[in-house]
Amino acid sequence: xxxxxxxxxxxxxxxxxxxxxxxxxxxxxxxxxxxxxxxxxxxxxxxxxxxxxxxxxxxxxxxxxxxxxxxxxxxxxxxxxxxxxxxxxxxxxxxxxxxxxxxxxxxxxxxxxxxxxxxxxxxxxxxxxxxxxxxxxxx
Amino acid sequence: xxxxxxxxxxxxxxxxxxxxxxxxxxxxxxxxxxxxxxxxxxxxxxxxxxxxxxxxxxxxxxxxxxxxxxxxxxxxxxxxxxxxxxxxxxxxxxxxxxxxxxxxxxxxxxxxxxxxxxxxxxxxxxxxxxxxxxxxxxxxxxxxxxxxxxxxxxxxxxxxxxxxxxxxxxxxxxxxxxxxxxxxxxxxxxxxxxxxxxxxxxxxxxxxxxxxxxxxxxxxxxxxxxxxxxxxxxxxxxxxxxxxxxxxxxxxxxxxxxxxxxxxxxxxxxxxxxxxxxxxxxxxxxxxxxxxxxxxxxxxxxxxxxxxxxxxxxxxxxxxxxxxxxxxxxxxxxxxxxxxxxxxxxxxx
Numbered sequence: 001x002x003x004x005x006x007x008x009x010x011x012x013x014x015x016x017x018x019x020x021x022x023x024x025x026x027x028x029x030x031x032x033x034x035x036x037x038x039x040x041x042x043x044x045x046x047x048x049x050x051x052x053x054x055x056x057x058x059x060x061x062x063x064x065x066x067x068x069x070x071x072x073x074x075x076x077x078x079x080x081x082x083x084x085x086x087x088x089x090x091x092x093x094x095x096x097x098x099x100x101x102x103x104x105x106x107x108x109x110x111x112x113x114x115x116x117x118x119x120x121x122x123x124x125x126x127x128x129x130x131x132x133x134x135x136x137x138x139x
Numbered sequence: 140x141x142x143x144x145x146x147x148x149x150x151x152x153x154x155x156x157x158x159x160x161x162x163x164x165x166x167x168x169x170x171x172x173x174x175x176x177x178x179x180x181x182x183x184x185x186x187x188x189x190x191x192x193x194x195x196x197x198x199x200x201x202x203x204x205x206x207x208x209x210x211x212x213x214x215x216x217x218x219x220x221x222x223x224x225x226x227x228x229x230x231x232x233x234x235x236x237x238x239x240x241x242x243x244x245x246x247x248x249x250x251x252x253x254x255x256x257x258x259x260x261x262x263x264x265x266x267x268x269x270x271x272x273x274x275x276x277x278x279x280x281x282x283x284x285x286x287x288x289x290x291x292x293x294x295x296x297x298x299x300x301x302x303x304x305x306x307x308x309x310x311x312x313x314x315x316x317x318x319x320x321x322x323x324x325x326x327x328x329x330x331x332x333x334x335x336x337x338x339x340x341x342x343x344x345x346x347x348x349x350x351x352x353x354x355x356x357x358x359x360x361x362x363x364x365x366x367x368x369x370x371x372x373x374x375x376x377x378x379x380x381x382x383x384x385x386x387x388x389x390x391x392x393x394x395x396x397x398x399x400x401x402x403x404x405x406x407x408x409x410x411x412x413x414x415x416x417x418x419x420x421x422x423x424x425x426x427x428x429x430x431x432x433x434x435x436x437x438x439x440x441x442x443x444x445x446x447x448x449x450x451x452x453x454x455x456x457x458x459x460x461x462x463x464x465x466x467x468x469x470x471x472x473x474x475x476x477x478x479x480x481x482x483x484x485x486x487x488x
Binding site: 002006007010011013014015018039042043045046047049050053054056057060061063064093096097100126130 | 240417426
């Protein structure tokens, strides 16, 4: 006999696995620290690449000025400005990444918790069903 | 209003029934229209201007996520600009790479905005962009909207650049790059529109988030009006040209599209028909889950309590059974009930 409640739960679980679960279950497998750390690293690499590209664009745009003032530019000041800007951007990106991915991991965890509780319910129903079947056979 | 609700209901049912076909057709149409608009504005590369090629690309995009369509659109833009000038293409590629590296680490799901913004500009309804983004993606959509605005200005300047390309000789590489950047990245109007869009997106998103009745409708109307005021103020302050008539029409279109989006898309649960397979120890299950719809048919019944005495005086049994020649199934049933009751009455007598 098909157990309606169990089929409903199994269908919901299968739908979750098919859609949101595909991404959520994959990411929730990481430890919280690993997941956030990994994305903070990606954010750092992204910001570094973006900063370098922006610098290249600025250099090309101001190429004439740079060539004309090659000897007059205060390189120490320019270097420190560039490094300070980079560090500030990197810190901002890291802080942002920490908050964004903490929230996201929390959402994935919630999805995972619901998924596990459904699996437990299905397991419980299956055990009850088996027990009933065994009792019926013994009688 | 009842008619609108019925249309909404029909749309919901249709989507529930043919969701696979409808979503793919819509994706194909969106991709094809976007690619054709890009082709219409440029046309410098024979491969990226080939209609058959664009149809093929749109067909591929129909089965892929929206972000991939945006990526394809960007690739087409780069290809077209490469046909015009290598420097132009490289600058645009560098700007898009900056966006990809810095922003898409945080919000990879907002790629579609990058293509939507230039497409709306090409359709002459750019003021719709903040309304759509504010209602859907929220503040996460500001950065791609700004870069999308850049893409449009890069495309619109391409024809001007093509006309003045003969000004530059072989060795004028730096002058060429400065000329391109002055008119695209440093374009005053582009910067102004980006700031206005960002402000309008924040406003629409904030009002939409209020827990008040009709918050989305209020957000659409207020956002569009404030956007129009900001456009006028910023253009006047920066001495930039603008057309009042186009602005008013554009903002009216923003309100209309925002309301349609809200009524027919955002406030409807287009739950799909799901087909899933699973198994337990005894059975294999092939389940088709069909979403339930609440509204089936609007029935409005008006009961006049005050006019009871007058009704009793003029009481006609035929009226109460509505036998006025109406051929609706319910009316036919009522008519049958009337005839049956009349026969019973005759029998009793």
